[in-house]
Amino acid sequence: MADKVHRYDVQVVWTGNEGAGTSSYRGYSRSHVIQAKGKPPIDGSSDPSFRGDPTRWNPEELLLASLSACHKLWYLGLCAEAGIVIVTYVDNPQGTMVEQSDGAGQFTSVVLRPKVTLAPGADIEKALALHHAAHEKCFIARSVNFPISLAPEISIGLST
Template identity: 55%
Template sequence: MPSARQHTYETEVVWTGNLGTGTDSYRSYRRTHDVTAAGPPPIAGSADPHFRGDADRWNPEQLLLAALSQCHMLSYLHVCAMAGVVVTAYTDHAIGTMDETGGGAGHFTSAVLRPRVEVASASMTDEARALHHEAQRLCFIAASVNFPVTHEPSVTVRPTP
């Protein structure tokens, strides 16, 4: 029986890339698929273009990196709100590295989050920078991966009008 603190998530992935002959050869099908869940709009997915995917669709590697970035941001905004640090803007330019290991396998070896945070007052900058460590500790996704997730944050102060 699940505990009161256990959460379950459901998604559906439907392959849309059958060009009429299924997977009768490596080049005979597209890697396109739709990712859905109850509520949000569908995500158009594919493989990375290096693996015969479509560049105009999200690939699983991008989605993993986006999940890390989103989770850190949400944890960070929470810890800032609890600490009285007023964040007025947040942007992250994350980079993940995946190594192919042969035989079609591979794995992520690292992710670097580069959050650019704007705070309401200069007196908040040091604490705003330090709170990334607590956000990392709280991030469910970062705690679930087996590769290092590091941060290179910058903090600026909102210009006065």
Template identity: 50%
Template sequence: MKKHQYETALEWTGNKGKGTVSYRSYNRNHSIHIKGKTHPIMGSSDPSFLGDPSRYNPEELFLSSIASCHMLWYLHLCAVNQITVTEYLDKATGVMSENENGSGSFIAVTLHPQVKVKDTTMITKATELHEEANKMCFIANSCNFKIGHAPKTTVH
């Protein structure tokens, strides 16, 4: 079995001078750096947890990780199966449930891929390949909930 290792560096940039003396004394801003990448990801918490709405939050990044991993496997499977995809757009949705103690977890994610293929003979197989992509996706395989799919396949 192959093993792949990943490394990121995260830096909290939200100290307003008093540190975490109280819940409102600091902001949630941080930057995520990945060696060899041009730009850091500017992050914060969700605005409902006092985050900066102009920055990416972990929940959005989690949802986008699921969607992009699915897309990459899907495109690979289409290429292997001689399905010519000309466009791919996904507007993924997710639901996180927050517990009384403030903890929480995602309980649902649904991908809504809108795929355009070269001709009508490819539509059925192109739609079926979403299920196979879900089985192959590294991120989906790491989740403890079922990921739903509502694909729409049309001809370019």
């Protein structure tokens, strides 16, 4: 089967011109809006460490959210195919970024920490193994150049 190509289009509009454009480093806002056809806009800015608005999403948070959501979607799908019923799934990922003296920087690691509740009778060992399979399939994780580790917690709960 031939590879499928998927295209994604968004628009990022800078909304931070406060009258003088970028005439000085402190003279403009880092605010922007992320848009895509048919979807609600996302208010963005830079991290507050870089003069950003703390009430808006920053690119670093969106990267973590993308990694977490991609892993979750693969994991839920693989569990469904394997007959493992997931009752709840909550992730609290954490990323580490290093800023260098010249202002450049990069993420050095991310830890995904999904807390998963399985329906009674589910195979905990198989559910744990499927986290690793989901990680191997995740489009976003396969696209970054830093390590992503998994620290899942799995428990058995009540079926819904």
